[in-house]
Amino acid sequence: MVEPAVTVQNLVKRYASAVAVDGISFAVGRGVTAALLGGNGAGKTTTLSILLGLLLPTAGKVRVLGEDMLRHRYRVLPRMNFSSPFVDLPHRLTVRQNLLIYARLYGLPKRRERIESLAEDLQIGEFLERPAGKLSAGQKTRVALAKALLNEPELLLLDEPTASLDPDTGDWVRGYLEGYRTRTGATILMASHNMAEVERLCSEVMMMKAGRVVDRGSPAALIDRYGRTNLEEVFLHIARGSRAELEPVS
Amino acid sequence: MNRRGFSTGRVWAMLLRYLYLLRSSWPRTVELTYWPTLQMLIWGFMSQFLYVNSSYVFRAFGVLLAAVMLWDVLFRGQLGLSMSFLEEMWARNLGHLFVTPLRPYEWVLSLLSMSLIRVLLGIVPAALLAIPFYHYSIFSMGLPLVAFFAVLLVMGWALGMAICGLILRQGMGAEGLAWTVVFTLSPISAVYYPVSILPGWLQHVSWALPSTYVFEGMRAVLFSGVFRADYLFTALALDVFYVTLGAVAFLFAIHDARRRGALLQMGE
Numbered sequence: 122m123v124e125p126a127v128t129v130q131n132l133v134k135r136y137a138s139a140v141a142v143d144g145i146s147f148a149v150g151r152g153v154t155a156a157l158l159g160g161n162g163a164g165k166t167t168t169l170s171i172l173l174g175l176l177l178p179t180a181g182k183v184r185v186l187g188e189d190m191l192r193h194r195y196r197v198l199p200r201m202n203f204s205s206p207f208v209d210l211p212h213r214l215t216v217r218q219n220l221l222i223y224a225r226l227y228g229l230p231k232r233r234e235r236i237e238s239l240a241e242d243l244q245i246g247e248f249l250e251r252p253a254g255k256l257s258a259g260q261k262t263r264v265a266l267a268k269a270l271l272n273e274p275e276l277l278l279l280d281e282p283t284a285s286l287d288p289d290t291g292d293w294v295r296g297y298l299e300g301y302r303t304r305t306g307a308t309i310l311m312a313s314h315n316m317a318e319v320e321r322l323c324s325e326v327m328m329m330k331a332g333r334v335v336d337r338g339s340p341a342a343l344i345d346r347y348g349r350t351n352l353e354e355v356f357l358h359i360a361r362g363s364r365a366e367l368e369p370v371s
Numbered sequence: 372m373n374r375r376g377f378s379t380g381r382v383w384a385m386l387l388r389y390l391y392l393l394r395s396s397w398p399r400t401v402e403l404t405y406w407p408t409l410q411m412l413i414w415g416f417m418s419q420f421l422y423v424n425s426s427y428v429f430r431a432f433g434v435l436l437a438a439v440m441l442w443d444v445l446f447r448g449q450l451g452l453s454m455s456f457l458e459e460m461w462a463r464n465l466g467h468l469f470v471t472p473l474r475p476y477e478w479v480l481s482l483l484s485m486s487l488i489r490v491l492l493g494i495v496p497a498a499l500l501a502i503p504f505y506h507y508s509i510f511s512m513g514l515p516l517v518a519f520f521a522v523l524l525v526m527g528w529a530l531g532m533a534i535c536g537l538i539l540r541q542g543m544g545a546e547g548l549a550w551t552v553v554f555t556l557s558p559i560s561a562v563y564y565p566v567s568i569l570p571g572w573l574q575h576v577s578w579a580l581p582s583t584y585v586f587e588g589m590r591a592v593l594f595s596g597v598f599r600a601d602y603l604f605t606a607l608a609l610d611v612f613y614v615t616l617g618a619v620a621f622l623f624a625i626h627d628a629r630r631r632g633a634l635l636q637m638g639e
Contacts, residue, residue, distance in 0.1 A: 136632075167632070173470045176632045198472045208635070211388075211462040218391045225384030226471040252395075268467075 124187050126151045126276050126308035127172060132181035134167050134332075141167040142178070143332035149325065154302055154309040156319045158352075159329030160360045165312035168329075169278050172310070173203055186275055199227060204269035205280035206262055212254025216245060216264050219253055220271065227272040239267045243297065259290040266294065270301065277301075279311040283318060291315075295322055316353035326352070328359050335359060381473050385481030389455045390488075403489055407443050407497040414439040415505045433507045434593050435563065438586060440501075440509055442562050443494055444520055445582055446553050448527025449534070451489030452482045453549035456535040460543060465628075466635040475625045479618065482535075483528055490524060512589075515598050519585045522603070525610040526581045527553075532617035536624035539633070561586045581606040581613065 125148040134142040142164045149155045157165040170176035171183060174194040183190040188197040210219045217236065224232035240246040243263045248256060256264060262283070269277060282298065283291035295318055302309055313319050319326060320340045328336040328343070336343065336359065340352050347355045393400055418435045459465055468478065502508050509516060534552055538545045559573060560582035566574055577583045584606035588599045628634050 134632075166635075170632060170635055175466060175469055175629065175634045177630045195472055195474070198470065201470075203467075203470045205466075208463060208466050210467065211392075211458075211464050213395050213462075214388070214391050218388075222384050222388045222391075223467075223471065225387070226381050226468075226473050228378065228380055228472070 123151055124184070125149055126153070126186055127310060128182075128184040129168070129172075130182040132168070132171065132183065133179045134164075134171065134176065135179040140332050142171070144181070145327075145329070145332070145334045147327050147334055147337065149308055149310055151308055152302070152306045153325055154298075154311070154323045155325040155327070156323040157310070157312045157327050157329055158314075158316075158319060158356060162331075163329040164332040165329055166280060167332075169203075169280055169310070169312055173201075173278060174198065199272060200274060201276040201278065202269040202272055202274040203278045203280075204265045204282065206258070206265065206282070206284045206286075207280065208265075209261060210253045210264060210268060213252060215250050216253055216256070216267075217249040219264075220249075220268060223268050224271050229272060235271060236267075239270060243267050243270075258285045259287065262286055262290070262294060266297070273305060273307075275305075275307055277307055277309045279309065279313075281313055281315075282311055283313075283315060291318070298322060316351065316356055320352050328356070330359060377474070378472075378477065381471075381477045382480045382484070385473070385478055386484050389458065389481065389485040392455075392458055393489075400492070403447075403493045404496045407440070407447070407493045408500060410439050410443065411436065411497040411501055412504070415501060415507070418507075419505065432505075433509065433511075434590060436501060436505065436507055437509050437512065437589055437593065438562050440494060440498055441519055441523055441585060441589060442557065442560075443497075444490055445523040445527045445530075445556075445560075447490045447493045448486050448524040449531040449553050450527075450549065451486035452528055452531030453534055453538075454489070455482050455485045456531075456538070457546065457549060460538065460546075469629075469634050475622055479532065479621065482531075486528060486531065487524065490527075512592055515588065515592050515603075518603050519589055522581050522585050522606045522610055525614050529610070529613035529617035530556075532614075532621040536617075536620040539621075539624040539628050542633075556580060556582065559583070565590065579609070581609040584609075 127149040129148070130146050132142050132145050133140070145164070145168065157168060159165050167176065171178050172185060172190065174190060178191070185197045186200055190197060214222070220236045221232055224235060229235055240249055243266060245260065245263050245267055248260060253261070253264060283294050286294065298309060299322060301307060309322070311323070324339055326337060326340055326343060327334045338346065343355050344350065344352060347358055349355050349358065414435050418432060421435070422432055459468065498509050530553060534548050537548060559569065559577045560580055561569070561577060566577050566583055566587060569577055584602040588602040591597045591599045591602070
């Protein structure tokens with residue numbers, strides 16, 4: 122049996138004055154696009170940061186692509202990548218320079234060919250020589266995606282992949298991500314506030330609130346379970362519901 | 372793809388990043404040589420003045436110039452490392468870097484390499500200009516110069532790593548340390564005067580610094596033509612101690628930043 126791409130067990134992240142993640146457990150199968158949903162402070166970004174090895178948990182186990190992320194993260198980091206519109210690539214370097222450096226950090230053999238190929242796919246060729254700081258939000262998102270796809274990751278973590286994009290560019294990015302997953306069989310795990318995006322892309326959703334996973338399932342199953350017409354209504358119901366109504370699921 | 376262990380490719384990738392940054396701004400590149408050259412000019416003229424007014428300096432014309440240039444090795448060695456580190460902080464790039472297979476020690480090696488490049492870009496033009504200006508070549512010191520350079524550069528690295536660790540711990544509010552801390556060592560490193568000038572208790576502190584042995588050793592070479600190997604070995608031993616301490620502090624600060632969740636948020 123193939124191990125899931127991501128397995129999280131009893132994950133806790135506690136700071137001095139707050140609990141950001143409170144004993145969550147979930148798994149994401151290989152080749153699946155899944156989402157962590159929740160309001161601000163629900164623990165989505167904290168969970169993603171732990172999965173990326175950027176943050177050490179207080180307790181719990183994290184396995185990524187068959188490896189213990191807390192003990193052997195360097196075995197798995199070359200096989201995964203990350204993109205967030207909130208973390209720009211260094212502004213003073215050109216797009217090409219940035220991509221070349223990351224291609225080297227991932228030890229890619231044919232760096233220039235890979236960058237040209239991604240530039241064509243993501244339509245960033247015309248501003249490869251432009252400083253990354255002089256791009257529009259849409260251009261930055263596509264460049265960030267190019268950086269995240271350089272090593273053709275088996276696991277792609279995305280934090281709000283279409284935040285601050287116009288509807289047209291957002292739709293284009295979603296189409297590209299769907300195509301990437303279909304073509305490579307990669308697993309995608311995203312944190313998002315865009316319910317339409319999640320309904321379109323994801324087959325699995327973990328609803329988070331106050332550091333806990335309070336419900337999970339496919340978008341259709343969640344909509345059905347809560348008797349709503351779309352995922353946004355489910356989100357609002359959960360976000361506004363009292364803690365007593367929403368017991369964490371394990 | 373090298374998935375385990377050290378990779379020179381990743382060190383080179385980071386070094387390339389800092390070289391691209393340096394190349395992207397010519398004022399910053401000019402600034403690297405500007406201050407050392409200005410210092411050299413001021414102290415060169417001062418030395419010429421003292422040359423005709425002081426028997427002490429008369430015996431070794433280049434002593435002040437050599438002290439100024441060697442002090443710059445320590446200062447720029449520390450600053451060169453800290454500046455490359457701060458570039459990552461200003462760019463909020465740590466989150467991107469630490470999700471790649473880049474190991475912290477590979478990053479440190481790239482920071483050290485860039486520091487060496489920055490020191491050479493700053494000091495060599497000033498040292499070469501001193502030859503036509505004052506008919507003085509610091510290179511005439513010979514092999515001891517290489518030893519002095521190495522000891523001061525490594526001391527600068529030790530200090531730089533400790534400062535970067537502090538900035539990681541305290542955030543960008545501590546950024547000013549990168550420019551100021553090194554100057555607290557200047558009065559007690561016996562740069563321009565012998566260590567015997569200092570009060571007795573301060574001499575003990577002074578002798579705990581590798582830089583003191585370098586500047587005393589430099590004066591021994593310039594005044595007496597004697598190379599104090601004992602000074603060199605003590606300085607090297609102290610360097611090993613301090614650079615280990617600095618590296619441990621820096622690597623611990625990175626680990627601590629992962630615990631606190633600071634790698635993703637760290638920046639201006």
